[in-house]
Amino acid sequence: MIEVSNVTKAFGRGKHRAVVLDGIDFTVRAGEIFAVVGPSGAGKSTLAQCINLLERPTSGSVIVNGEELTHLSDRKLRVARRRIGTVFQASSVLQRRTAAENIALPLEYLGVTSAEVKRRVGELLDRVGLSDRAGHYPFQLSGGQRQRVGIARALALRPSVLLSDEATSGLDPQTTSSMVALLRELRDDLDLAIVFITHEMDTVLQVADSAARLEHGRITESGRLADLLIDQSSALGAELRPRHRDAAAQAGDDVWNLTYDSPNVPADWITRISADLGVPVALLGAAVQLVDGVSVGSATIGVPAHASATLPDLLTRYGLSAGTSPSTRELAAVG
Numbered sequence: 379m380i381e382v383s384n385v386t387k388a389f390g391r392g393k394h395r396a397v398v399l400d401g402i403d404f405t406v407r408a409g410e411i412f413a414v415v416g417p418s419g420a421g422k423s424t425l426a427q428c429i430n431l432l433e434r435p436t437s438g439s440v441i442v443n444g445e446e447l448t449h450l451s452d453r454k455l456r457v458a459r460r461r462i463g464t465v466f467q468a469s470s471v472l473q474r475r476t477a478a479e480n481i482a483l484p485l486e487y488l489g490v491t492s493a494e495v496k497r498r499v500g501e502l503l504d505r506v507g508l509s510d511r512a513g514h515y516p517f518q519l520s521g522g523q524r525q526r527v528g529i530a531r532a533l534a535l536r537p538s539v540l541l542s543d544e545a546t547s548g549l550d551p552q553t554t555s556s557m558v559a560l561l562r563e564l565r566d567d568l569d570l571a572i573v574f575i576t577h578e579m580d581t582v583l584q585v586a587d588s589a590a591r592l593e594h595g596r597i598t599e600s601g602r603l604a605d606l607l608i609d610q611s612s613a614l615g616a617e618l619r620p621r622h623r624d625a626a627a628q629a630g631d632d633v634w635n636l637t638y639d640s641p642n643v644p645a646d647w648i649t650r651i652s653a654d655l656g657v658p659v660a661l662l663g664a665a666v667q668l669v670d671g672v673s674v675g676s677a678t679i680g681v682p683a684h685a686s687a688t689l690p691d692l693l694t695r696y697g698l699s700a701g702t703s704p705s706t707r708e709l710a711a712v713g
């Protein structure tokens with residue numbers, strides 16, 4: 379478990395002082411993947427460096443499994459930092475070392491015997507699905523395989539926290555999905571607390587149990603992913619929900635974006651709403667996702683504008699919720 383509490387980071391002094399992180403608070407439990415999203419320059423990488431203490435926070439505390447790291451001496455910090463494994467973007471593996479030699483690095487620094495290194499590296503290669511690539515150099519590996527090497531190396535010292543800063547960014551969707559599957563497997567098998575930093579919303583939806591949005595050094599919103607997705611007032615939820623194309627709607631239809639907790643809504647809700655309204659309702663897009671054991675539904679429907687007024691009551695009756703108002707104008711532009 380990692381507890382980040384009131385962490386602030388400022389660079390520079392006097393009139394050059396810039397506050398990059400301002401009062402960051404969050405907790406990630408063992409077995410949880412916590413995503414941090416936010417625009418470029420928000421402070422995400424600075425946060426990563428403050429979490430693994432490559433940078434000391436200006437104030438606040440970082441507590442891993444009950445031990446506060448920010449005030450440790452350099453020597454004690456070196457030991458304590460083993461509890462946090464870090465994976466960065468693609469380039470962090472050493473080009474002149476094989477996959478196995480890259481993974482062995484942290485163990486060699488610790489002075490682990492070569493027999494033990496060999497055994498542990500074999501185990502780690504197996505763990506990330508690279509047993510048949512042990513002797514390959516990074517240039518002989520795919521982007522996804524290089525990231526697996528990075529993950530195996532981060533796990534070498536058996537950390538309880540895994541920190542990933544844009545580790546899947548720039549990978550193709552299929553490779554990203556397999557990395558996501560690996561991270562979820564590691565979360566469950568090793569009971570890791572994973573802090574997953576990214577600017578890719580699609581990936582968050584696939585990987586995270588909970589998420590926070592970082593903007594100008596502050597967390598503007600955070601929560602369980604399932605809650606964020608269902609909550610129509612959540613800006614982060616809106617960003618995370620898969621978008622449905624509304625171009626297929628008839629001109630003059632109102633377009634409504636709906637969310638629902640799937641098991642609690644009748645499967646034929648759209649037919650029922652059509653019947654109750656006495657007009658056809660067009661299903662423009664829908665998706666149901668299993669998030670944290672909760673089936674979260676999202677749908678976009680088109681309803682003739684004259685029937686829109688009675689829709690909110692029907693939605694409530696069937697357990698669906700909608701944004702405050704439908705978007706007719708947006709649609710007019712589509713034609």
Ligand SMILES: Nc1ncnc2c1ncn2[C@@H]1O[C@H](COP(=O)(O)OP(=O)(O)OP(=O)(O)O)[C@@H](O)[C@H]1O
Nearest residue numbers: 389396398416417418419420421422423424425577
């Ligand atoms: N060592 C430093 N000295 C001064 N300013 C810094 C330093 N490191 C980062 N910053 C500033 O902190 C801000 C946040 O940078 P950071 O790299 O944390 O953003 P980010 O959210 O990771 O962005 P990206 O999505 O582009 O990776 C930027 O304005 C950056 O210029």
Ligand SMILES: [Mg+2]
Nearest residue numbers: 422423424544
């Ligand atoms: Mg960054």
